[in-house]
Amino acid sequence: PGAAVPGKQCPSACQCEEDGILLLVDCSEQGLSSVPTDLSPLTSYLDLSMNNISEIQPNAFHNLHFLSELRLSGNHLRHIPGPVLQGLYNLKVLMLQNNQLERLPSEDPWELPNLLSLRLDANLIMEVPARTLSGMRSLRHLWLDDNALTEIPVSALNDLSSLQAMTLALNRITHIPDYAFRNLSNLVVLHLHNNMIRTLEQNCFEGLHSLETLELNFNELQEFPVAIRTLAKLQELGFHNNNIKAIPEKAFVGNPLLQTIHFYENPIQFVGRSAFQFLPKLHTLSLNGATEIREFPDLKGTSSLQVLTLTRAGLTGLPFDLCHLLPKLRVLELSHNVIEELPSFYHCASLQEIGLQHNLIKQIEMNTFQQLSSLRSLDLSWNRINTIHPDAFSSLQSLIKLDLTGNRLSILPLTGLTSLTHLKLKGNMALSRSFREEDFPNIRVIEMPYAYQCCVFGACNSYKAAGQWEEQMGSEEEDLQKKALSLFPVHADNNYDLDLEEFQLAIEESKVQTSIQCTPIPGPFKPCDNLFDSWV
Amino acid sequence: QHKQVTGVSSQGCQGGCQTCSVYNGCLTCKPKLFIHLERDGMRQFGVCLASCPNGFYGTRSPDRNDCIKCGSECDSCFNRNFCLRCRAGSYLHKGKCTESCPDGLVPSDTMKECV
Known part of the structure; x- marks a missing residue:
């Protein structure tokens, strides 16, 4: 450590590197209890993470007008008053995760007009006052996961129309009110997993015109989240590990761009026949144990499906035009139903796996599996095939x-x-x-x-005498070595990177x-x- | 130094480790830190971090925090499908890295973004 660059002092405990006329300063993991006082004004990157800093002196950063990235993660900070971050007009990335922040400034909020990324995850924050984020209108990425929030900070979020990605996961949020994200028209990713969300108001996602990914996994939802109907751009939806018992008719009518829906680990009994219609980009649909399903779902307009899993339901038969509807089907898993007859899978030319075990099938016709030239695995066990x-x-x-x-x-x-x-x-x-x-x-x-x-x-x-068995194994072992080496020729000159596992x-x-x-x-x-x- | 039969110890571990082994570094981390597996030839070496290195993003769950690889086109990312910064030669727009920008926007090489 020490001065690495003439004319630009480098604090003793830090490593410095020149970046044009600016300076990159790394003081991480040095056991520091305060911010070094002799930082160069030309510092553009400052890493103070993983130290023992519990408080920041008022003027610690007052002359760092070129500072673009400030890392204070992994310290013992409880509070950072507004004036401490005064004047950091070029700051783009602020990392405060893994500290002990309990409250955020509200009367005198942080003025960071060009900040793009703010990490506040893994702290002890219980609420975000209305004006806290008002000085960060350019903010695009916000991490508030792994804190102690009990509600969505609706007012604080109102000012963040540039926000594109946010996580509020791993908090104690129980409810999402109407218009909670009203102004977040540019939000693309919203993570709300691992909360205690029981209820969603009907219009709670109103305003999220750009949302593509919504994660509601590991919550306590009792009903299907009908509020998603306003999310026209949604591509990825997760609500697995909740307590939802039914998927209603036309459940995803407002989300034509959906590619993946993860909803396993829900006690789903009923599924509306039209629930999964008109999802032309959906490639995987898996439903297990929905015992109240009697009829095969109507998958009109969901023609890109590649994997269909529908087990432990009450299906008695399959639509005769199944393969016209699902020409790209690759995996069909229908075990544990009460299917008696099979249609012809003739037009499902991409089928690789069929699982029909534990049904009531009696016979296999000539054209049932005709032309399935890619079929690799066929499980017809535990039926009544004669x-x-x-x-x-x-x-x-x-x-x-x-x-x-x-x-x-x-x-x-x-x-x-x-x-x-x-x-x-x-x-x-x-x-x-x-x-x-x-x-x-x-x-x-x-x-x-x-x-x-x-x-x-x-x-x-296998009755052969043991001795003879070993002898034969010995010679076999040598053959194997020669054979394996022929697979992996070792060239002395180009130190062939032999992958031991292979x-x-x-x-x-x-x-x-x-x-x-x-x-x-x-x-x-x-x-x-x-x-x-x-x-x- | 208390070392169990498997060479796993909670004494003398580096930085944010909870448990570690001589051969594989950190096996578990102190609360809220991310475990990241660095490759050293055939060996994997665990380190515990407050933020994941470039090219990886952090995922938090009640019992474990991991560094996961970003999509190949990202230099850094928020999650697997949302980039924060792109690799050289592509430009960022709403979390996507593309070689050309949508109508109405132009590529900025200094910012590596569509502006």
Whole structure:
């Protein structure tokens, strides 16, 4: 430390750096208990964070007319009178977070006409007096989160028409009154999460013409926030972890630009059929446990949906034109409903995952899954499927996971299943035929109804003597090393940045490919021969 | 110096650490400070800060405060989708960094904004 730059004194405990004719001064984490008195008037950046300053001398900054950024975060400040910040006309960023500020000046407010960012988060502020922010008309970004506010500082906010982003999260706010943000026409982001908000007045968001992100997560909302209907520019809405039981009809009619809605962890029972209509930018919709839903929601005009999760409801069927409505669907998760019949998913060409487990499906037609060339995972477990059309899977060239556990199959059509790596058939007690290894050339994990069906996949070899097993493992280990090194050539000259994680994964991957995991494993009481057939 | 079997200690920790380990620095921070994971080759080293470094923003929750990476186009940000300052070559307008400005506004290289 000490003078780093001739002609521009640098306080002894600080580090200084020249920025043209100006000076950047860093005095952070020096155990200081007061602001250095010999600061250069050419200081444009001053970092006093993480010290032990509990009070600022009245004239500490009086000659710092070039100061653009002042960091006082992580000190023990309880109060900063208005005159202390007098004359800082060029100040753009003021960081006061992580102090012990309890009250803010009101009679003699801070005059900071060019301030853009004000951090007051992580203090003990219980209220923001009406005139506190009146001297900061250019303010764009305001942090008041993690304080002790019990209400929205409506009057104080009235002067901030330039405000673009604000967080009032982690306070004790319980209610939002009408016109709380009346003049904040430029506000784009508003965080209100982790408060105790129970009620919202119908017009509480009036005036927020530019709002794109609204976070109401982790509050105590009892009703759906209908006040959002005035937010025409809203793109991201969160109200998860509240106590909302119903989503009304036309719930988002005023928010056509919505892309994401997070509302999990609410005891939602009822959802209006038209609730999610006309949301052309929405890409994810997930509803779990809304038991009062009987009919599939009307998703007219919500054609960009990629992920639809609708589980544990009372759905009995799906619209026949589902794929015309949702042509971009990638993940369809409808488990734990009471669906009996399936439409054709023919036009859902982007579908990669289908989850229909725990329904009442009886049969799979030829065209149910036709042309789903991107489908990778199909879960039909725990239904009542007794017949599958021989060509039902014929065009599923990307299918690697098929789960038919707990159905009533006696025949499994094999056409189209050659790329499977995971197949589950447990519980289909009438499916007693033996398969051949060439039926599933890529299989790695397979669950069969009977042990003898595993023999063809090498499961019977596990009887081998232990010694022989280790010997074989030894030589196998060497092959793996050579194989892994061929994946990651190490060139002495260009010190190849080997990512250890990938290297270990490659070894694990090579090991797995050589062994098929088939259950149930044959044993003394589950022999390899199909005793039942030989007795008959 | 009280060191548990795992090498985690609350004694002798740097700055705002609550608990730390020799190898990974801060594991938890004192109340209201943000934990930031710095990369040192393959190693991650925790530090506790009152404000996150450039390119990261702070998220507060009742039990933890983290530094999270901004969107790639921001130099600093308020949250993942709202920039405070842009990287060289793009201009800030209402939290977005764009290479050209909307009608009626012009790019200012000194302020890196549309004005």
